[in-house]
Amino acid sequence: MNDTPPVCDYEGSGYRTDFWEGRGREYEDLSERSALRRLLPAGGRRCAHLGAGFGRMTGELSAFDQVIVLDYSRTMLREAQAHLGSGGRYVYVAADIYRLPLAEGSCDAAVMERVIHHMADVPAALRQVRAILAPGASFILEYANKRNLKAILRYALRRQTWNPFDQEPVEFVALNFDFHPAYMARCLAEAGFCTGRRLALSYFRLGLLKERLPLRLLVMLDRLLQPTGQLAPFSPSVFTRNVAVGAHPPAALDGPLFKCVHCGAPLRDEGEAVICPRGHGRWALRDGIYDFKEPLSG
Numbered sequence: 001m002n003d004t005p006p007v008c009d010y011e012g013s014g015y016r017t018d019f020w021e022g023r024g025r026e027y028e029d030l031s032e033r034s035a036l037r038r039l040l041p042a043g044g045r046r047c048a049h050l051g052a053g054f055g056r057m058t059g060e061l062s063a064f065d066q067v068i069v070l071d072y073s074r075t076m077l078r079e080a081q082a083h084l085g086s087g088g089r090y091v092y093v094a095a096d097i098y099r100l101p102l103a104e105g106s107c108d109a110a111v112m113e114r115v116i117h118h119m120a121d122v123p124a125a126l127r128q129v130r131a132i133l134a135p136g137a138s139f140i141l142e143y144a145n146k147r148n149l150k151a152i153l154r155y156a157l158r159r160q161t162w163n164p165f166d167q168e169p170v171e172f173v174a175l176n177f178d179f180h181p182a183y184m185a186r187c188l189a190e191a192g193f194c195t196g197r198r199l200a201l202s203y204f205r206l207g208l209l210k211e212r213l214p215l216r217l218l219v220m221l222d223r224l225l226q227p228t229g230q231l232a233p234f235s236p237s238v239f240t241r242n243v244a245v246g247a248h249p250p251a252a253l254d255g256p257l258f259k260c261v262h263c264g265a266p267l268r269d270e271g272e273a274v275i276c277p278r279g280h281g282r283w284a285l286r287d288g289i290y291d292f293k294e295p296l297s298g
């Protein structure tokens with residue numbers, strides 16, 4: 001139960017207002033949207049948006065019949081609900097990516113941006129994502145690239161101790177990691193993904209450039225440079241499109257959505273809660289959010 005890695009807890013955080021809204025990050029936001037649009041499949045049945053936060057990018061997933069908006073933070077999910085609306089295509093789930101309560105093979109796509117940089121155990125997280133995906137499903141993953149131009153320059157000028165060319169992840173602040181593209185490629189392959197496209201993003205993430213150059217020009221230049229990531233990304237952010245390879249698990253797009261995190265059994269839906277038929281617990285559906293952070297007592 002407690003043997004999963006630590007979670008970077010955004011409960012009660014002001015991420016939306018302190019980091020995004022009115023904080024001069026329109027360039028980053030727009031370039032991420034453009035990359036996501038380039039990589040998303042034309043459509044599908046069920047997409048899991050993992051670590052969706054306040055749903056900044058969830059609106060981009062409009063080609064899916066259903067979107068699982070999943071995050072560890074209940075307050076983030078409430079903001080997402082306020083932003084995207086309750087019910088309808090969206091299913092809100094409070095859960096840990098290291099212990100996904102979604103049935104194996106239950107999704108035909110997953111998206112995870114600005115999340116894996118908080119994860120100390122990348123292989124474990126990717127195994128969880130792979131398990132919920134049907135064979136052939138797409139997984140769009142964004143990660144923070146340690147081998148970026150700024151880090152290379154700082155290292156060359158001896159302003160930074162860690163080597164951007166070293167393939168091991170660097171934890172520059174507690175639970176904040178940058179990854180080498182070769183490391184991430186290896187982890188994805190080991191988890192059962194075949195990486196197709198890779199885009200290099202956000203080369204112009206510099207205050208001076210963002211102040212001086214028009215936003216539209218920056219986004220256009222960013223779009224032009226994105227495909228260079230296929231060969232070798234030196235940008236701070238990298239988007240990848242990966243396909244779940246192999247025959248397992250079988251697709252389960254029509255079956256029950258939730259599984260017991262203890263035994264894997266499909267959970268029974270009882271209106272206000274979902275229940276493990278083998279007695280491992282009940283998890284609440286509270287104000288439109290399925291809450292797997294803790295089971296209900298009694």
Ligand SMILES: C[S@@+](CC[C@H](N)C(=O)[O-])C[C@H]1O[C@@H](n2cnc3c(N)ncnc32)[C@H](O)[C@@H]1O
Pocket residue numbers: 007008009010011015050051052053054055056057070071072073076095096097098112113114115118
């Ligand atoms: C930097 S925010 C990014 C949010 C959103 N993806 C975006 O780009 O706006 C990181 C999000 O990942 C979530 N997160 C971090 N670790 C998680 C975990 N182990 N399980 C589920 N969510 C997690 C946090 O709660 C937070 O909402």
Ligand SMILES: [Zn+2]
Pocket residue numbers: 260261262263264265276277278279280281
């Ligand atoms: Zn169970």
